[in-house]
Amino acid sequence: MTEILKIDSVSKHFGGLMAINDVSFSIIEGETLGLMGPNGAGKTTLVNMITGKYLADSGNIQFMGHDITRMPAYRRCKLGISRTYQIPRPFPELTALMSVVVSALYGKDRANQSLEDAATEATHYLEFCGLFSKRNVLGKDLTLYELRGLELARALATTPKLIFVDEVMAGLNPDEAYKAVRLLERAKEEFGVTILWIEHVMAALMQAAQRVVVLHYGQKICEGLPQDVANDPYVIECYLGSCHV
């Protein structure tokens, strides 16, 4: 059981607002860790801090033995950290294929990789996500479900060790949501990635995650097995209201 990511007392504030306050936890290699919390709990901010969009005000983030606390986002990606976005952010003027080509080219350093090599590799990831037939469609013309697939293909093409999946089921119908969850499971099996999954849909997380961390008002309030977390009175209180940290 190797720790792939270790977050140690990280904090982040925006002006007077404490978005993340002294949060610590770690992710074990190969597991699916769920990150839960009501709206505004600081889940996406935490992911932004780990992926490099925001720098932590204090604390320390270690990824596979490297201190990445002050590292720029692109170098974190090259180390093996990738992400999808809560609201899909495709490259609108690039085709699905070219969007994935960018990740394949710049994700992990590969020796002597040409544009054509990257296109071949990108085709594989598009096929995996069921988007091969849409390879020549511009990002702006894809549907929400296809965009979720494209985001995953793009993230996988960087050959990551750890993927942050931000609310993959948001806006999808039950059938599409089921397919999206299956896709994540397959990605884990085939590519051996570790997943940190932010989700509001509790049922999905209870099934897929081995452990769950709960945030509330920027603080970690609970960590443990999904069943234990779901039955924790403090977590229930936070979700149903009348909880103040």
Added chain:
Amino acid sequence: MELEIKREKLVLRVGTQKYEWHIEPRYWRNPFIYVGILILVPIAVYFLYPQWLPTVIDANLLAAIAIPLGWMTIGTGRMNFGPQFYIGVGGFTAALCSINLGWPPFVTLLMAILAGLIFGLLMSPLSIIAGGLYYTLLTLLFPLVFLEITFIYTDLFKGDTGLFGIAQMVNVGHFTVNQFLICLMSLFMMLLYMFIVDKIMRSKFAASMAAINDDEEVAEAMGVNVKKIKIISFTIPAVMIAVIGWFYAHYYGTFSGVTYLPLAFMVKVLLVSMIGGRVQIYGNVIGGYFIVILELFLSSVLGEYSQVVFPIILLILLLTLPEGLFGLYRKRRYREYLPTLHVRR
């Protein structure tokens, strides 16, 4: 070396290398035809209408400014409204070195490149710090500030009159032949720029530029070193534009801020870029020739009214051709497997 026609293909064998061209017109390598026509233009003009040679030189140089500007726009994901600043940098460096130090054009070229590199590097962080309208306004401001400086330091830059007595680029003792040679040089420069930028736009470097152009933050999250790409995409085009400034200085033998630094010149360059094909490199050439010929035609037919009609025609073209003149051609013959880049802003 062996040349043969085989299964509708022209096959050229040089040693162990083999080159093939489809001879069916729809498979013709378009750049070859394109470059061939461009080389024929100055030759035809020289023999038929030598008085039009300066117009062709103008068109070539405008296109040569617009081509690196297109690279700069795509690579930084922002529209630079002050390309003429670098023309000023290159032109004044060449002029001052030539007049005050008596250096020949090829030495002043090195100095213009150096000056372009220094100013390009100094200005390049702007593409990281400033975004959108702020970047546009700041880049718009630099040439105007430079223009004011040329008035403040009149002793050095000679304000309104400009610097004169710059060494000529070529002088064979015959005016028309001089013009023809300069025309060929301007064409060579434009083709060289087109070749360089075309190579870059087909490389993997272009994929990162396209990603930056669409969404910088996502591009960085996918492993693209956004700052590095932006600085390269800003500095090298700045140097390329500065070299055009050097060309202007040694072509006319004079160089003044009021000719190149005001907004009017910038508008012309941007129109070449937009009318030609929204930062499409081949479109810039079409745009350059179109704008210069239209301007010449209207001023000879309509006289002073052309100042009103010219912008109206351009405005109509901007509104009716969202992808510029080159877009008309591309849409009919769109068959690329790997898509070309589009500019959003």
